[in-house]
Amino acid sequence: MKGRVFSGMRPSGRLHIGNYLGALQNWVALQEEYQCVYCAVDVHALTTVQGEATKEIRSDIREMVLDWLAAGIDPQRSILFVQSHVPEVMVLHTLLSMVTPLGWLLRVPTFKERVRQMHETEEAVSYGLVGYPVLMTADIILYKADTVPVGEDQLPHLELAREIVRRFNHIYGPTFPEPQPKLTQAPLIIGLDGQNKMSKSLDNQVELAATEEETRQRVMQAFTDPQRIRRTDPGRPWVCNVYSLHKHFNPDKLDWVYEGCTKATLGCVEDKRLLAEGINCALAPFRERRRELEAKPGLVDEVLRDGASRAQEIARKTLSEAMERMGLR
Numbered sequence: 001m002k003g004r005v006f007s008g009m010r011p012s013g014r015l016h017i018g019n020y021l022g023a024l025q026n027w028v029a030l031q032e033e034y035q036c037v038y039c040a041v042d043v044h045a046l047t048t049v050q051g052e053a054t055k056e057i058r059s060d061i062r063e064m065v066l067d068w069l070a071a072g073i074d075p076q077r078s079i080l081f082v083q084s085h086v087p088e089v090m091v092l093h094t095l096l097s098m099v100t101p102l103g104w105l106l107r108v109p110t111f112k113e114r115v116r117q118m119h120e121t122e123e124a125v126s127y128g129l130v131g132y133p134v135l136m137t138a139d140i141i142l143y144k145a146d147t148v149p150v151g152e153d154q155l156p157h158l159e160l161a162r163e164i165v166r167r168f169n170h171i172y173g174p175t176f177p178e179p180q181p182k183l184t185q186a187p188l189i190i191g192l193d194g195q196n197k198m199s200k201s202l203d204n205q206v207e208l209a210a211t212e213e214e215t216r217q218r219v220m221q222a223f224t225d226p227q228r229i230r231r232t233d234p235g236r237p238w239v240c241n242v243y244s245l246h247k248h249f250n251p252d253k254l255d256w257v258y259e260g261c262t263k264a265t266l267g268c269v270e271d272k273r274l275l276a277e278g279i280n281c282a283l284a285p286f287r288e289r290r291r292e293l294e295a296k297p298g299l300v301d302e303v304l305r306d307g308a309s310r311a312q313e314i315a316r317k318t319l320s321e322a323m324e325r326m327g328l329r
């Protein structure tokens with residue numbers, strides 16, 4: 001029997017090439033070997049999004065799911081759904097919170113980091129934020145998934161999920177499989193600022209769904225080797241992020257670019273033009289599919305409705321099993 005994959009993504013709107021190379025591409029490939037359940041985690045989004053800003057969540061989900069579909073996530077083979085559409089996860093979260101020591105949650109490094117980023121104290125952050133990994137555990141085990149593709153940053157959460165599962169199974173008898181992380185050899189994609197990981201919040205991204213012209217304009221603003229000031233200065237491709245991006249979008253021109261850059265026969269402007277072309281060329285089929293999908297009214301809603309109903313069928317069974325184990329049924 002095929003194993004089951006679960007993974008979640010926060011609804012961040014249109015995805016960028018870093019999301020694609022880091023996660024989405026891998027999600028697509030896993031469909032060959034696993035029964036996959038992919039979730040837009042809107043409840044998790046509420047740990048950091050509040051008030052007016054929550055009005056964007058629904059359109060962010062739509063944009064993200066269009067990217068999933070255009071990239072090749074197949075809604076027939078896989079289950080695609082929105083976390084809050086299967087509210088059983090919030091019930092399981094509450095049940096799991098009863099077997100999760102608070103100390104485990106306070107020690108999670110991503111929690112400490114978040115608290116710092118939010119300029120808050122541990123006392124002031126929401127109860128929901130502390131429970132973030134418990135909700136994530138509920139996501140995974142509600143579907144009894146055994147395999148969870150994640151980036152390195154999520155490993156502490158997965159470790160905690162396994163601990164919660166072990167503890168539940170120890171107290172109430174074997175109920176859930178221990179989920180295994182599947183580390184995807186995700187290349188670190190640096191954004192156009194040449195310094196930070198590509199991310200929407202830093203506005204240093206190239207969106208998958210951008211037009212060719214938008215792509216050109218953004219790539220032309222990218223930072224290259226800061227020490228290459230005049231056109232005649234030789235560049236250092238090994239410190240240049242545009243060069244790193246060529247590895248993904250112009251693999252056949254790498255040697256030529258390297259030589260041109262180090263010998264100053266290729267200027268940064270031409271170099272970036274070449275990168276924009278490479279990106280546009282690689283993404284052309286994706287963009288074409290996305291336009292077709294966008295034009296079908298109701299498509300995303302229909303996919304998500306169907307996904308939620310298939311997910312809920314599994315969720316209900318698992319939840320009643322957990323409630324029974326815990327003496328509630």
Ligand code: TRP
Nearest residue numbers: 006007008009010041136139148
């Ligand atoms: N926390 C994950 C992230 O920020 C998203 C997520 C939520 C997730 N639930 C999950 C990932 C379950 C894997 C499995 O990227």
